[in-house]
Each structure stands twice: as C-alpha cells, then as structure tokens.
Amino acid sequence: MKSLLFRLAGTFSAEIGSELYLKLKEETRSPSLFCLDFSEVEEVTEVGWEFIRKISERCQETGSKVAGFGLKNSVAEENSQLLSLYPAESDCIHFLESQIVSETPANELTPKSEEKTVHCPECQTLLRWKLAGDYLCPNCKIKFFVNKKGWVSTYERLV
Template sequence: MKSLLFRLAGTFSAEIGSELYLKLKEETLSPSLFCLDFSEVKEVTEVGWEFLRKITARCKETGSKVAGFGLTVPISEEQNQILSLHSTESDCIHYLESQIVSDAPANELTPKSEEKTVHCPECQTLLRWKLAGDYLCPNCETKFFVNKKGWVSTYERLL
C-alpha cells in the first residue's frame, strides 16, 4: 500500500484544495494512505472544507485512508467530523497504520527472505531497500525518502 505525506502551508482554499484533490484522485487508483500536515496552515476557508469533504469521500470510495495533524485554527464540531485530525505527526501515522488490515507496515511487502521492498511513488516499479534514507528510482529517476517503517515520501519538484 502506497503512503504519502502532504505538507500544506498558508490558506487552505479553493486553489490548494483543488490541487490536492486532483493529486489524491490520481493517487487513489490503488488503495493508499494519505497524511496531511496542517502545521503551517493559517486558515481553512469554507471552500477548503468542501475539498476536504470531497477528498475523504474519494478515499472511502477507493479503500484509501486519509488523516491530518497540526491544525491550529479553531473548527466546528461538523468540520471535526469531516477528517480524522490528530495533534502530532506520529499520532496521525499511527492512526493510519492502524487502519491497515494486514500486519505489514505501509508500502512494504515482506517476502519470506526478509527482503524489504517498496514501490516507486511515480512509476510503481518494485524496489528493494535496506536502510531508511533517500533513494532514486533507476527506472524513472524520481527521488524519494523511505523511513524505517517503509513509508515513502516524494520530493516536490520546483518549476
């Protein structure tokens, strides 16, 4: 299962919400885990909450899971029920991992030979890894980071 961490900043409005929704729609072709970092978000507009509602609905339809952490703006009870929000990144990751039915860590296949593998976040090529750190896909040359539990984080490209 693929897992992605999105770090958000500024005002979560229609612009950011639509970009995030389109990215998640693209990534939910197979079940995935999505962790949203709101620690640098100063405001969430009403349209932003509508996009969060659409994102959670899309994830439910595809068997994906989404949760967030670090939101410091006050929210209503209704908004609190849209998305599973947590205080820290580790709480959010723990929640998402608890939603996985299998015993394997996120985005990690555990063959009998103790070999650890992940899928490239861009081209889905199966890759072997030993230690947490930065990796480069030999197929598509996408740079990504693998943590100790097998979570894969991609690096955003600046144009």
C-alpha cells in the same frame, strides 16, 4: 501501500483545495495513506471544508485513509467529522499506521530468500532494498524513502 505527507500553508480555500483534491484523486488509484499538515494554514474557508469533504469521500471510496494535524483554529462540529484531526504529526502518523490491516506492507514482496523488494512509487519498477532510508529509482530518477516496515513515501510539497 503508498503514504504521502502534504505540507499546506496560507489560506486553505478553493485554489489549494482543488489542487490537493486533484493530486489525491490521481494518487488514490490504489489504496494510500495521506497525512495533511495544517500547521502553517491560517484559515480554512467554507469552500476549503467542501474540498476536505470531497477528499474524505474519495478516500473512503478507494480504501485510502486521510488524516490531518496542526490545525490552529477551532473546527465547527459538522467539519470535525470530515477529517480525523490530531494535535501533532506523530499522532496523525500513528493513527494512519493503525488503519493498516496487514502487518506486511502491500508493496513489499517477501521471496523465500528473504530479499526485500518494493515497487517504485512513480513507475512501479521492482527494486531491492536492505536498510531503511532514501533511495533513488534508477528507471525514473524519483527520490523516495523506505521505512523499517517497507513503506514507501515520496517527497512532495504543495505550495
């Protein structure tokens, strides 16, 4: 299962909302975890909340999970039910990891030789790994991180 962290900034309105929705729509072809960092967001407009609703619905349809943290402004009652919001990044990540049903990551294969493998998040090339850390796919040259459990996170930023 792929996990992505999106760091957002400025006013979350139609422009950022539509860009984020299109990116998540592309990434939800398979179930994924999405963590939204609102710590640098000054305001979420009414249209922005509409995109958050669309993002939430898309994630429910595809089996993906989405949560956010760091929203400074108070949230209206009807909007607070659209997205699980947490005060800190660690709380948000803990919630998302708790939503995973299986102990074994979906993208990790465990052959009898105990060799650990993951699929590249971009080109799906099967890659071997030993320790948690940064890796570079030799096929498509994308840089990604593999944690101790074998979860793959790509490095992306929406500006």
